Amino acid sequence: MMSERARGCGHPVGSHTGEVPTLASATVGARFWLLVEHTGPWASHLSECALPAEVHALIERATELGVRPQLIRRPGRRDEAAGPLRILVADTTAEVPWLAEGFFDDPGDLDLGSLVRGVVPESCILVKEPVFLVCTHARRNACCARIGLxxxxxxxxxxxxxxxxxxxxGGDRYAANLVCLPHGLYYGSMSQAAAIAAANAYRHGEIVLDRFRGRAGIPEPSQAAEHFVRAHTGELSVGGVAVESTRSDGDVTEAVVRHGDVRFRVVVERTVFAPCGTACADTIMTYRLAALEPIRCGTPVLT
Structure with a gap:
């Protein structure tokens, strides 16, 4: 039976409208990706889905290696795909992020070891065009399907x-969620217009800061530091900003962020966002900017 949480959104007012801050909320543990085509139905968790035993074995092996497994299907399509199994793999935090695709009679033939070494498996071919994932997982949270479909x-x-x-x-409170691969860029609380704008921007190598959750696979404080430098400089190119080093003390993180030939000292603090404006039971953790300044010659930097 579908859980109470799955039947309704179960999140604070404004969670899906863009009123709640989305920054620095991309899934940290998602550097490597495994996408397996399966038209459904999808249970609440992948382990409960009616998948062939060899696909379950592949997902378990991926999880053990730190690879994020996802099931995928074409929008509106529910007919079973015939022929070999389509699988996509990605490394989102490589120096040059990549996405590759392969078709397998036996999913066990996929070399996940190559993936976690940052190497395209021999059985896969690089995908040159970006790919977009929209979470529509109704059994996990009803809003993901209601807004995402x-x-x-x-x-x-x-x-x-x-x-x-x-x-x-990850982050169903931000439904609808959009992920842009191969860079693993996360967007949340998306409308149709916002999703189209974000997808078109990514196809041209850019980010839209509105409703941008961050980049998967890097720590949340680093996501926040990059976000605030982008907001400060207006830099929207995907690779235009990068965290070089960080140092944390409790909820406060100091980062050195590079933007072109300029480096910034950025201090961010983890804080609570209460949607009600009061002490809500269901609060959201986010980040605020405490300091941002260019690093001048001779200024000590983090080591």
Missing amino acids: PIARVLGESLPGRVWETTHV
């Missing part, structure tokens, strides 16, 4: 062959 359909019509519905990507 129309967005997946519209994006799929705009970018045929580039869009997939997917299972839980």
